[in-house]
Amino acid sequence: MVSERGLQVLRAIVQDYVETHEPVGSRSIVDRYSFGVSAATIRNDMALLEDEELIAAPHTSSGRVPTDKGYRVFVDHLAQLRPLTVAQRTAIESFLTAPADLDDLMVRTVRVLTQLTGQVALAQYPSFARAHLTHLELVALSANRVLIVLVTDAGGVSQRMAPLPVDVDEADMVLLRVRLSALITGRAVSDAAEGLQSLLAADEHSHDVALRALASIIIDELGAFRQERLVMAGAATLARREQDFRGSIHPLLEAIEEQVTLLRLMSEMETDAHGLAASIGTENASFGLGEASIVASNYAAPSGTARVGVMGPTRMDYPSNLAAARAVARYLSRMLDEDEASR
Incomplete structure (x- = not known):
């Protein structure tokens, strides 16, 4: 002992x-x-x-x-987490202030985290599966081309341009939006597709081909909302730190490219009472990442919790990296909460 x-x-x-x-x-x-x-x-x-x-x-x-x-x-x-310096906290605040939208906020999050740590930064998007659709907009780009915009109460926004099988005038576009909105707005993303599927089944022989075409496209977009997403920055740091790895960095590069492995690993990491998690070296062997360590912190979003963290060699500064992940996660939680309160 x-x-x-x-x-x-x-x-x-x-x-x-x-x-x-x-x-x-x-x-x-x-x-x-x-x-x-x-x-x-x-x-x-x-x-x-x-x-x-x-x-x-x-x-x-x-x-x-x-x-x-x-x-x-x-x-x-x-390990004793090292408090961030005033300069580091100022950098986080200035980097994350006034993002254009959720995508911009997530990109800024990983960029500032990789700057603070010198490691690959990872951030899970908030899950939109439990979010509710608040708005559907159809913007006519031409008589047979439309921009479909979906908005959730968790800040998720989807925009997709789609061709229509027939020409549609302005009055018809308004009717299409009203009919489709009635089926999906106010419903959870995970449930909204059911109403559209019912419409397609009921209107199997309908001549309203524009309605059916839009319903099918929206169903696809709702499926994308339910998928887990990951945003990353700092992959080039792996090459600069290659000597810190006992073996090849290729599995890490493949994981960055594939994302699925990293999403699974990030989701399965166990957090402590403070929402912090670390998965070290051989603990990641089953994911093919036995050469790497990942540290992460939970952040709060309107639709639940997700994680932000860094990946690098096992020889990393764990106290500083955990502190940076926690600080960025707290600021990200605050930004999302303020955005929710302003809706």
Whole structure:
């Protein structure tokens, strides 16, 4: 069993290794930290940490580096989140102020987070499955081409240009909007398609081909609303940090391109009482991301919670990255709450 001093030695090893990228020896710990014991005593503590598989020797007669298990103990019990500086908080506020829409806000979120951490930033979109449709607009672009706009009470907006199989005049467009709006506005996104499906079934032989065409397109758009989405920034940081990975960074690049893997991993991470989560190294092996760590924080949206965080090598500054994710998540929650209150 590791003693309290042994755990503090682990903290010192993690902090020094993250800072220097060099294996940490007992002499450097004695020189840098006030444990009040000899280097020989620190070596004994390190031997116990190694027995517990919390640290390992990368080379014979070298210092020690944290293992994934060691990082986990550090994050769960030893890490102290570092408060953001005034400059960092100002950067978050100025970066996220007055976005054009939800898409703009999410893009700004990951950009400021990757600037703060130097890692790949990830943000889940709020789920719109439980959101309610508040507005449908049909904008005639020509006699047989229309812009369909759908708006939810959670800030989701969908815009899609669509061709019509027949020419439609302005009066017909108004009637189409009224009829379709009656079927979907005020209903949850997850339920709204049912009314349109019923219309299609009931009007199977209808000559109102424009109505049927629009209903089919709106059903597709509602399906897109229900899909989970992820926005990212900072993929280039992986190339700059390639030496921090024990193996290839290609699985990470593939995960960024595919997104599905990262969405699953982000969704399945367990949060603590403060809404913070970390998934470290080998804990991600089943997702093909055993070389990476992800830290994240929950944020609140009108339709539920989602997550924002960063992905990088296991040798990352966990306290600073968790603090940055939490600060950005809190500001994002506030922005979405203010937007909801202004509706």
